[in-house]
Amino acid sequence: MTEASETAAQPLTARLDRVGIVVAVIAIVGMDWQSFATLKPNRLISGQGLSLAQSLPTLWAAIGIALLSIATIVAVLRTGALLRLAVGIGSLLLLAVLIGIVPATVVPPDNSYARVSPAAGFWLMAFAFAVLTTDAIAKLQLGPLARLPMLAGAAIAVALILGSGHWDGLSILKEYATNAQKFWREGAKHIELALGSLAAAVVIGLPLGIACHRNATLRGITLPVLNVIQTVPSMAMYGLMIVPLGLLAAWSPLAASLGIRGIGTAPALIALFLYSLLPVVANTVAGLGEVRRSVVEAAEGMGMTKFQRLFQVELPLALPVILTGIRIVLVQNIGLVTIAALIGGGGFGTFVFQGIGQAATDLVLLGAVPTIALAFTAAILLDAAIELSERRRL
Amino acid sequence: MIELEHVSRRFGDQLAVDDVSFSVERGTITVIVGTSGSGKSTTLRMINRLIEPSAGTIRIDGKDTASVSGEVLRRGIGYVIQGNGLFPHWTVARNIATVPTLLGWDSSRIAKRVDELLTLFSMKPEEFAQKFPHQLSGGEQQRVGVARALAAEPGLLLMDEPFGALDPIIRAKAQEDLLAVQQRLGITVVLVTHDMEEAIHLGHRIAVMDGGRLLQYAPPAEILARPAHGFVEKLVNGVDRPFRLLSLAPVSSIVEPGTAEGPPIAATATLRDALSELLWHQRDALPVASADGTLVGRVSLAALRAHAGAAA
Numbered sequence: 001m002t003e004a005s006e007t008a009a010q011p012l013t014a015r016l017d018r019v020g021i022v023v024a025v026i027a028i029v030g031m032d033w034q035s036f037a038t039l040k041p042n043r044l045i046s047g048q049g050l051s052l053a054q055s056l057p058t059l060w061a062a063i064g065i066a067l068l069s070i071a072t073i074v075a076v077l078r079t080g081a082l083l084r085l086a087v088g089i090g091s092l093l094l095l096a097v098l099i100g101i102v103p104a105t106v107v108p109p110d111n112s113y114a115r116v117s118p119a120a121g122f123w124l125m126a127f128a129f130a131v132l133t134t135d136a137i138a139k140l141q142l143g144p145l146a147r148l149p150m151l152a153g154a155a156i157a158v159a160l161i162l163g164s165g166h167w168d169g170l171s172i173l174k175e176y177a178t179n180a181q182k183f184w185r186e187g188a189k190h191i192e193l194a195l196g197s198l199a200a201a202v203v204i205g206l207p208l209g210i211a212c213h214r215n216a217t218l219r220g221i222t223l224p225v226l227n228v229i230q231t232v233p234s235m236a237m238y239g240l241m242i243v244p245l246g247l248l249a250a251w252s253p254l255a256a257s258l259g260i261r262g263i264g265t266a267p268a269l270i271a272l273f274l275y276s277l278l279p280v281v282a283n284t285v286a287g288l289g290e291v292r293r294s295v296v297e298a299a300e301g302m303g304m305t306k307f308q309r310l311f312q313v314e315l316p317l318a319l320p321v322i323l324t325g326i327r328i329v330l331v332q333n334i335g336l337v338t339i340a341a342l343i344g345g346g347g348f349g350t351f352v353f354q355g356i357g358q359a360a361t362d363l364v365l366l367g368a369v370p371t372i373a374l375a376f377t378a379a380i381l382l383d384a385a386i387e388l389s390e391r392r393r394l
Numbered sequence: 395m396i397e398l399e400h401v402s403r404r405f406g407d408q409l410a411v412d413d414v415s416f417s418v419e420r421g422t423i424t425v426i427v428g429t430s431g432s433g434k435s436t437t438l439r440m441i442n443r444l445i446e447p448s449a450g451t452i453r454i455d456g457k458d459t460a461s462v463s464g465e466v467l468r469r470g471i472g473y474v475i476q477g478n479g480l481f482p483h484w485t486v487a488r489n490i491a492t493v494p495t496l497l498g499w500d501s502s503r504i505a506k507r508v509d510e511l512l513t514l515f516s517m518k519p520e521e522f523a524q525k526f527p528h529q530l531s532g533g534e535q536q537r538v539g540v541a542r543a544l545a546a547e548p549g550l551l552l553m554d555e556p557f558g559a560l561d562p563i564i565r566a567k568a569q570e571d572l573l574a575v576q577q578r579l580g581i582t583v584v585l586v587t588h589d590m591e592e593a594i595h596l597g598h599r600i601a602v603m604d605g606g607r608l609l610q611y612a613p614p615a616e617i618l619a620r621p622a623h624g625f626v627e628k629l630v631n632g633v634d635r636p637f638r639l640l641s642l643a644p645v646s647s648i649v650e651p652g653t654a655e656g657p658p659i660a661a662t663a664t665l666r667d668a669l670s671e672l673l674w675h676q677r678d679a680l681p682v683a684s685a686d687g688t689l690v691g692r693v694s695l696a697a698l699r700a701h702a703g704a705a706a
Contacts, residue, residue, distance in 0.1 A: 302468065317483055
């Protein structure tokens with residue numbers, strides 16, 4: 001039998017990629033969707049959807065539809081993982097370029113009020129090809145460490161597009177242009193709150209976890225208490241901070257001079273710190289508990305002191321589990337900081353709540369998109385750190 | 395020399411070790427045998443004070459072990475446990491260097507010692523030094539565990555079920571290695587096991603424990619021939635007791651003048667081997683050859699029988 005007839009004998013389903021079919025369905029729906037982009041007369045009035053053909057010059061629309069169709073076919077067929085990765089990344093870049101062309105096409109040059117933003121069709125296609133890319137990465141079996149260059153590549157690509165001004169016509173960047181200074185200030189505040197509360201949680205939580213590992217009674221009290229704290233809704237937690245901290249500031253001039261007030265940074269930090277404690281403490285206890293009994297006994301039998309045992313043997317072996325706890329905390333905090341804006345804590349949440357107040361979706365996005373990017377980046381970085389720490393552990 | 399004097403250990407209201415006294419001669423192997431819960435491991439761990447005695451004194455070379463800190467004491471005593479307890483995040487070399495590092499040896503001396511020990515356990519340093527424990531076989535891990543315990547040249551080695559996790563073939567090899575290393579270095583070994591066969595094979599003296607008490611402390615031949623009433627008797631009264639007895643002495647101990655037909659037996663072989671040969675070749679006697687091959691006499695079935703019975 002020749003190779004060709006063998007291939008022909010295969011049923012159709014054997015030549016199709018299962019994930020690819022899902023990708024293709026979403027991409028095709030996205031392509032046919034009436035709105036690739038939205039055009040609004042100004043930032044507050046709801047807009048009108050424009051299809052791919054309506055929002056781009058004819059030539060670009062044709063190129064876009066042709067290339068995206070080819071990409072969809074590649075996704076459906078069983079193709080090599082490297083090709084799929086290239087097609088996935090290429091399609092995402094193509095979408096990034098296309099959306100940047102829309103404003104100049106649909107808005108007259110002298111109109112500075114009109115706003116253009118990506119709409120459902122764009123997002124569906126972006127989602128579809130993001131799935132294709134992630135699936136290809138999974139098929140290539142790239143570990144967390146190998147994903148670091150990918151993350152760097154994505155960051156550089158976004159920075160280049162932003163730097164080139166290609167997206168400047170889009171509404172989210174128009175919001176950025178009017179808020180540029182504030183954007184970076186709140187961004188710094190956001191990171192400061194997330195990392196500061198994490199640092200405090202590690203400084204307190206790690207020793208507490210070690211103590212809980214050694215003392216069952218302490219463990220029996222600490223973990224349930226932290227569990228209860230974890231279940232308090234974040235809005236309620238911020239609210240609960242206002243009264244005691246306000247009283248403390250009124251009562252103690254020292255506290256007030258340190259900037260401790262019922263609202264602002266202090267309650268935000270304390271609330272985030274409290275949320276961070278459980279994952280840090282629980283994972284420290286779990287990590288230390290996983291260290292094999294015989295290894296601990298050998299360390300003791302060799303004549304290591306308690307400290308030597310802890311720092312040379314137990315903590316290094318528990319590190320991957322502890323880092324997993326820190327990853328949970330960091331990603332969780334980056335999200336929770338957003339809500340801290342409600343009590344004047346600052347951060348990207350400021351834009352989100354301002355945007356909600358003004359019914360300005362673009363302003364909401366200006367706060368939400370960088371928050372998601374931060375959380376995503378933190379997750380990938382810590383996954384790589386966890387993988388590094390796991391290498392020598394078995 | 396290790397001396398235990400009226401040593402007891404209490405956990406809550408349970409007496410794990412009950413008034414145990416015995417002494418171990420320098421340069422010998424003593425095996426503590428017992429079932430689980432007999433107090434054998436507790437006794438061993440009291441020697442390096444991983445467990446503190448509730449009562450009694452333990453002296454090593456005349457010095458009370460309670461007179462130094464537990465850490466300092468343990469750095470001077472080799473310790474091997476079941477499942478080896480190697481540090482999984484450290485290389486073989488770093489594992490072996492554990493105690494020398496704690497003692498503050500300089501790095502060139504440590505490196506030299508690591509090479510020496512790997513070579514002693516027939517593991518090529520350039521091949522094994524930089525490997526991690528999970529890259530080794532069970533037998534190799536066990537050898538590294540013993541090498542690590544011997545790193546700082548201790549005069550005393552404590553072993554808690556060291557061969558318990560090994561399969562039978564590797565286990566036999568590990569036992570031979572231990573005997574060879576002990577003889578070569580002249581160290582004192584105290585080993586805990588639940589396996590009487592292992593105890594008879596390895597021990598110069600055997601301490602049988604049950605319920606926290608020391609029931610009998612004697613050389614293996616005496617344990618087999620004259621077991622203490624009760625538990626020890628039950629432990630050794632198996633069908634293969636005569637064979638165990640025979641396996642303890644070399645052919646040279648019962649060689650008699652005269653000649654015999656058949657293939658010669660080495661004078662260094664055990665009596666058990668001699669019996670096996672006699673039965674296989676269906677003879678009443680076989681010639682005995684010394685190491686250089688000259689015939690030095692004969693070994694007879696009658697002499698073996700006299701050695702294997704209850705009267706011996």
